[in-house]
Amino acid sequence: MNMIINETLRLYPPVLAITRRVGKKVNLANKLILPANIEVSVSTLAFQHNPDIWGADVHLFKPERFSEGIVKATNNNSMAFLPFGFGPRFCVGSNFAITEAKIALVMILQRFHFTLSPAYIHSPSQRITTRPQHGLQIILHAL
Numbered sequence: 362m363n364m365i366i367n368e369t370l371r372l373y374p375p376v377l378a379i380t381r382r383v384g385k386k387v388n389l390a391n392k393l394i395l396p397a398n399i400e401v402s403v404s405t406l407a408f409q410h411n412p413d414i415w416g417a418d419v420h421l422f423k424p425e426r427f428s429e430g431i432v433k434a435t436n437n438n439s440m441a442f443l444p445f446g447f448g449p450r451f452c453v454g455s456n457f458a459i460t461e462a463k464i465a466l467v468m469i470l471q472r473f474h475f476t477l478s479p480a481y482i483h484s485p486s487q488r489i490t491t492r493p494q495h496g497l498q499i500i501l502h503a504l
């Protein structure tokens with residue numbers, strides 16, 4: 362289930378970008394100079410959809426890409442998988458959120474199997490977090 366959750370967070374990160382204010386002028390590997398007091402936006406979405414990192418199948422839902430961990434999945438660029446941020450400000454609720462998602466899924470799967478409704482229209486959109494624009498209609502079949 363971890364692989365499925367990771368792949369979902371990769372393709373559809375709830376938080377699309379992480380913002381930081383530059384405290385003092387900084388030179389990044391002589392490639393980029395960031396002046397003090399600007400805001401930098403790190404796009405979770407861009408990193409997680411970059412074919413140079415994830416491969417040509419970057420846009421496909423393939424949970425098995427995580428079968429050997431994040432380092433392998435990112436071709437040694439584990440910072441490119443950042444649905445919960447990175448560094449000292451890493452999400453404090455990440456374990457809680459993942460455990461909650463697993464419990465909810467397990468409770469559903471104990472009672473039902475489900476299929477996607479033909480009414481579903483795939484249109485991820487951002488309203489504070491990423492969500493399905495027209496809802497997510499599924500058909501439940503009692504076990």
Ligand code: HEM
Pocket residue numbers: 374375376379380443444445446447449450451452453454455457458
């Ligand atoms: C799938 C669910 C979640 C996602 C994708 C998510 C994502 C994130 C991200 C990307 C950050 C870093 C923000 C930054 O660096 O500027 C963050 C920080 C944070 N998250 Fe979450 N989060 C989730 C669930 C939760 C939950 C359930 C809680 C609380 C129970 C929570 C509490 C926090 C807090 C308090 C911070 C700030 C940590 C700090 O600044 O030291 N998050 N989250």
